[in-house]
Amino acid sequence: MNFDDYCQQKAAPPGSGSYYALRQASAARQPLLTALFALRRELEETAKETSDPTVGRTKLAWWQKELAALAAGNPSHPVTKALARHLGDAGAIYPGLQALLAGFEMDFEQARYLDLPNLRRYTNGVGGTFVTLVAQASASSEAARRDAERWAAPLGTALAMAQFVPEIGNDARHGRIYIPIDELQRYNVTAADLINRRYSAEFTELMQFQTARAREGVHAALNAIPADARRDQRCLRALAALELALLDEVEREQFQVLHQQIALTPIRKLWIAWRAARRN
Template sequence: MLESPRFPTPPNPVNFDEYCLQKAAPPGSSTYYALRQASTAQQPLLAALFALRRELEETAKETSDPTVGRTKLAWWQKELAALAAGNPAHPVTKAIAQHAPDVEGLYPLLQQLLAGFEMDFEQARYLDLSNLRRYMEGVGGTFATLIAQVGARTEDERAAVAQWASPLGNALMLAQFVPEIGNDARHGRIYIPIDELQRYNVTAADLINRRYSAEFTELMQFQTGRAREAVHAALAAIPAGERRHQRMLRALAALELALLDEVEREQFQVLHQHIALTPIRKLWIAWRAARRA
């Protein structure tokens, strides 16, 4: 039986800001604690952007029929155009319109973000890291740039944020792939490049069927180490004058690094279970990271 497209406008939302918070940052989530590190004035727009990312991610990764998924993303393409034209219909785009000082300036990045998620319907395997990086830049680098622009104080800073924010977004995606390997495989997508699987003698079937091995452990050690190094390097590249104003991104990075440590302590048992930090740890990690110079 074919899946019928159900478009994402919820019935009679009472408050689009509340909708965005429920969608993107429910209490106890990493986004919830990272969002609280941003200034009060920035939080509504940041929540809306995270909610949009979540809407697109759900469409791309949780829609079993590719035809239906593409139809839903086409709906979002039209909705983003409506946002740019000043007549959004969805609670998320209404929130962006309400809180973004320059919607037209955001529109090209929002289009890039949607195009990145469209890649999930084009391929589910990646030959090598350079091939995977196209996906990472479309989804991770673009989104981090959007978030960094919200924190930037001047036009010059907003124009320059992509230089350091895009590598940070890519690094965060590398980190996010690690604990999600099992879940992604069960949804038919593997974000470890094929040449790296072959190098460590691990197959896609091993991941899908939750087969652990010494080779899998070595593969995961490599993935974790590379992700950790990439996040640290990207954090170090944030200009000193902007670090205080990018507290949310720095909190997110700290949470991803802590989760990598937790996955490592659990001996990379990520194929059959979801490993997560406790809410109290998330609160402490995000708070501490945001206040570091």
């Protein structure tokens, strides 16, 4: 399996939302964007699927060295080799890659967040940084690349908040709760309720609030994409549309996310991504 095939299977297997979002980018940009998605998936798996924090930190330390090797021109992992192949200057995005890794390191530092500003530190790292990297890689001019950070980081943070909603049950079973403690208290929902899959009227109200805020954040961030950048950013626009559609589906299913994984069908993902990428 070559580097690009590895990245495709890691980040965007057929039928996944990432698969359809990436297909909306230009053919020339797809290999680099797929490699970025694959790197994020590698880091996410390390952070969220490693139960022993010591092992997890060791794995992320290895990735830190591998990203430095990428910047130096001698990567060894299929994902970093793909990035080296498709990047003009790997050193130029090294600070962004470090920031992305630092975001996932937070999963081994804390599993609960006191309030929204505290949670924002995490979403800025794993969401804002990633979407900024994708936006810059998608831009067709240097001016657009420089401008991307202004609007891309808020979009990434909003998408991270949206992704928490359908994953609340799964995250809780892995010991991580991405709802601020003060908001759980406001709605009289406990961490034990989430972990033990206890539904209630209070839980529904909490989820309505989380969903409404996430949806509002994504819409606001999408509206901030400059008109002259919208064509270049078809991948991110499709990704955002898929997240919004999933929020709608979760709402239709009355927020039954503690015991099951709610998902869109592949044909719906295809249609949503295609339509979003071509909308003015």
